[in-house]
Amino acid sequence: MMNKLIFGRYIPGDSIIHRLDPRTKLLMSFYFIGIIFLANNWQSYLFLAVFTFIAILLSKINLGFFLRGVRPLLWLIIFTVALQMFFTSGGEVYWQWGIFRLTEFGVINGIFIFCRFVLIIFISTLLTLSTPPLALSDAIEAILRPLKVIKFPVHEISLMLSIALRFVPTLMDETEKIMNAQRARGVDFGEGSIVQKMKAIVPLLIPLFVSSFNRAEDLATAMEARGYQGGDGRTKYRILHWQVKDTLTVIVFVFVTIGLVWLKN
Amino acid sequence: MEPIVELKDLTFRYQPDDEKPALDQVSLTINEGEWVAIIGHNGSGKSTLAKTINGLLLPENGEVRVKGQTLAEENIWAIRRAVGMVFQNPDNQFVGATVEDDIAFGMENQGIPREDMVTRVQEALEQVRMTPFATKEPARLSGGQKQRVAIAGVVALRPDVIILDEATSMLDPEGRFEVIEAVKKIKEKNQLTVISITHDIDEAANANRVLVMKQGRLFKEGTPEEIFSAGPELIELGLDLPFPEKLKLALKAQGLEVPSQYLTEEGMVEWLWTSVLNK
Numbered sequence: 001m002m003n004k005l006i007f008g009r010y011i012p013g014d015s016i017i018h019r020l021d022p023r024t025k026l027l028m029s030f031y032f033i034g035i036i037f038l039a040n041n042w043q044s045y046l047f048l049a050v051f052t053f054i055a056i057l058l059s060k061i062n063l064g065f066f067l068r069g070v071r072p073l074l075w076l077i078i079f080t081v082a083l084q085m086f087f088t089s090g091g092e093v094y095w096q097w098g099i100f101r102l103t104e105f106g107v108i109n110g111i112f113i114f115c116r117f118v119l120i121i122f123i124s125t126l127l128t129l130s131t132p133p134l135a136l137s138d139a140i141e142a143i144l145r146p147l148k149v150i151k152f153p154v155h156e157i158s159l160m161l162s163i164a165l166r167f168v169p170t171l172m173d174e175t176e177k178i179m180n181a182q183r184a185r186g187v188d189f190g191e192g193s194i195v196q197k198m199k200a201i202v203p204l205l206i207p208l209f210v211s212s213f214n215r216a217e218d219l220a221t222a223m224e225a226r227g228y229q230g231g232d233g234r235t236k237y238r239i240l241h242w243q244v245k246d247t248l249t250v251i252v253f254v255f256v257t258i259g260l261v262w263l264k265n
Numbered sequence: 266m267e268p269i270v271e272l273k274d275l276t277f278r279y280q281p282d283d284e285k286p287a288l289d290q291v292s293l294t295i296n297e298g299e300w301v302a303i304i305g306h307n308g309s310g311k312s313t314l315a316k317t318i319n320g321l322l323l324p325e326n327g328e329v330r331v332k333g334q335t336l337a338e339e340n341i342w343a344i345r346r347a348v349g350m351v352f353q354n355p356d357n358q359f360v361g362a363t364v365e366d367d368i369a370f371g372m373e374n375q376g377i378p379r380e381d382m383v384t385r386v387q388e389a390l391e392q393v394r395m396t397p398f399a400t401k402e403p404a405r406l407s408g409g410q411k412q413r414v415a416i417a418g419v420v421a422l423r424p425d426v427i428i429l430d431e432a433t434s435m436l437d438p439e440g441r442f443e444v445i446e447a448v449k450k451i452k453e454k455n456q457l458t459v460i461s462i463t464h465d466i467d468e469a470a471n472a473n474r475v476l477v478m479k480q481g482r483l484f485k486e487g488t489p490e491e492i493f494s495a496g497p498e499l500i501e502l503g504l505d506l507p508f509p510e511k512l513k514l515a516l517k518a519q520g521l522e523v524p525s526q527y528l529t530e531e532g533m534v535e536w537l538w539t540s541v542l543n544k
Contacts, residue, residue: 134362166362169404215357221321222358225350226371226418227342233376237369237386 010132016245017059017130022139024246028253029127033120035257044263045115051256052122059130069125070118077117085110137161138240155231163219171212178207269426269458270295270318270348275327277313287313288324289481297425300452300459302469302489305478306503311462314478315430318460319348332425346375349419353431355411359403364395367403368418375422389417392454393447409440413447420451427452429461433468441465466493466505470529477502494527509533 012018017025039045056066070077087099088106095102128136141158148154179189182203189200277288288310295301303311316322317329320341329336331344352358361367365386372382390396393413403411412432419427429448433441445468452459461468469475475492477485479502485492493499493507496514500506506514509530513523528536 134366162362163360166359166403169402170356173404218352218354218357219360221316222350222352223360223370225319225321225345225352226360226422227345227374228370229342229374234373235376235379235382237366237373237379237382239379 011061011065011129013060013130015058015060015130017055017126019245020130020249021240021242021246022131022135023142023240023242024249025127025131026136026139026143028249029123031253032123035260036116036119038260038264039116040112040264044260045112047259047263048119048256049115052119052126056122056126059126061126061129065129066122066125070121073117073121077114080117081110081114084113133165134162134238135240137165138238142240155234159231167215171208174211175204175208178204267297268294269297269332270460271328271330272314272318273328273330275314275317275324275329277310277317277322277324279313285481286325287481288317291327291481291483293476293483293486295426295458295460297458298456299474300461300472301474301476302472303460303462303476303478304464304469304492304502304504305484308480309478309503310481311478312430313481315350315428315460315462318426318428319345319350321350346422347424348426348428349422349424350428350430351412351415351419351432353434355408355415355435356403358415359411363400363402364390364406364414365399367414368421371418371422385421389421392420392451393417407440408436409443412436412440412444416444416447416451420455423455424457426458426460429459429463431462431464433463433465441468445471464504466507470507490527494525 036048039048056063085102085106087101088109089101089103092104093101094104094107131139137158140161141154144152144154144157183189187200187203188196189204190197191200271294273292275288275291276286278286291310291314303314305311313322317324318331320329320336331347334340334344336344359367360370368386368389369382372385377385386399387396390399393416395410395413395417398406398410398414403414406414415432416427427448433444436444448459448461449471451457461472463469470489470493472489475485475487475489476483477492479485484502485495493510496506496510499510507527509528509532512533513528517523524536
């Protein structure tokens with residue numbers, strides 16, 4: 001069940017994309033998602049698509065992973081594209097039935113929306129596939145650090161994030177164990193009507209909650225015993241290095257932006 | 266030998282209206298460089314005792330002195346630096362996302378410069394023989410390996426005392442052996458004081474001194490030989506017998522004369538072959 005989930009998975013590798021600073025990757029992914037909305041014609045979309053494709057090639061990650069990233073969102077994409085296609089008016093009318101009308105603008109808009117979706121999913125999948133979760137949480141902390149000025153609890157948030165990430169596999173294992181234990185006692189998961197399915201979740205959820213509380217208690221005690229007194233006066237073991245290739249990446253993005261602005265109407 | 270941990274008339278209740286205190290007038294002294302095992306049945310107050318030593322629990326009455334300092338609000342963090350603790354559940358005390366991060370966690374808290382941390386992490390990893398696992402995540406380690414990392418995390422902080430709070434109780438025999446061996450080596454190398462709270466009789470047999478707790482009180486105190494020669498009385502205390510003692514009981518049941526004093530495994534072998542020769 002959990003293995004199908006591509007989102008948030010990391011594929012170890014040693015490509016140039018993998019070695020980039022996670023801060024660069026995180027910021028540039030958000031930036032890219034922002035500038036996708038600037039594109040408004042064939043040329044500009046093609047330009048961004050080519051750019052994304054090059055980035056994917058550079059990561060040396062199998063294209064199949066990206067296509068699988070699209071799959072869970074397929075219905076959302078089809079729904080949105082269909083809405084755009086049938087309800088946008090303007091241009092030549094190809095086909096009409098009641099309030100549904102397939103027009104020239106509608107088709108164009110639908111295709112653009114589709115491209116937008118796919119590009120956003122591809123670039124965010126590229127980010128998560130090429131960056132270990134831990135590096136991502138480091139990057140988030142580094143990026144949020146300026147917010148300390150307005151009393152935003154940066155250290156606490158990043159600690160919570162890294163503990164949460166560290167406990168994901170532990171809790172997954174435990175879920176599996178509780179599920180099997182309950183199955184052995186005759187609980188049917190995923191069978192019957194929706195109400196029955198929901199009821200079957202209860203004997204899984206409650207033990208999981210209780211054990212999480214116990215874990216939290218143990219962990220807090222262990223942290224305190226090891227001298228954890230909050231964020232002040234702490235040093236950091238893992239540090240991020242900004243390298244030449246990160247600066248280069250930013251420069252590439254500047255050119256992409258310039259190209260995009262030039263290509264759009 | 267200098268006393269390093271001194272407890273005087275310690276009384277502790279989890280809830281103020283609890284009738285029976287978890288700790289009842291416990292007084293004891295642990296000397297520098299000693300290995301002390303604290304044993305007792307479930308609910309005898311062993312773990313509570315461990316947590317009062319570094320101020321994780323504050324006693325209702327009595328005094329805790331570590332390295333001559335009386336535990337109080339102001340020096341609680343200094344005392345926690347002197348006393349390292351390894352807990353029972355290997356999963357729940359693993360803070361870092363990888364082995365090296367976890368070992369570094371305590372040092373980060375103390376504000377140790379990064380260069381020092383890197384060398385100390387390496388040293389600690391070597392001491393518990395986990396160097397090849399430095400970048401592994403906890404999900405990929407066995408229970409014994411996780412406990413060795415927890416020990417490395419404590420050792421890197423260079424404490425004077427290590428408390429093992431049932432640190433081997435969730436491990437298989439192999440993991441248990443690995444952990445005890447690691448602690449033994451580290452103790453010798455760094456001249457540490459070890460307080461191990463345990464149900465495991467082999468772990469207790471390694472100690473210089475054994476303290477037996479019963480219902481929140483210090484019930485008995487002595488060398489492992491003295492304590493283990495109590496024989497069946499140990500079973501009543503919720504403890505197991507060491508293997509030679511079990512063998513002695515079985516032989517006695519068969520009508521053989523057995524020596525009454527405690528024998529180690531070697532002593533047992535010695536006695537067995539001499540007694541056979543005598544016949």
